Amino acid sequence: MKNLTSTELIDKLESDKNAFILDVRSEEEHEESHIPNSQLLNIRDPQLFMDGLQNMDKSKNYYVYCHSGVRSVQACQIMKTFGFENLYNLLGGISEWTGSKE
Secondary structure, eight states: OEEEOHHHHHHHHHHOTTEEEEEOSOHHHHHHOOOTTOEEOOTTSHHHHHHHHHTSOTTSEEEEEOSSSHHHHHHHHHHHHTTOOOEEEETTGGGGOOSOOO
């Protein structure tokens, strides 16, 4: 797992054709605001989270975020045990995100 600042993440997303943006917050948080094109998989629902990981393409580059960066680090650690290799954590979460939001 590599930590990225908001600026670094924006730069990566502009050129990464294999990007998958993963929001690990709750549905309510995601509805409030989220990074465009991100997919939601709530880490606080362990069964849903584990089931969701089973169906994900391990060859993608995963850019993971939450509100402040704590849950996304946990998500990356879990994903690593599932065999995901290309993991990037947004430092400070969406609260530090300077790009556009939906």
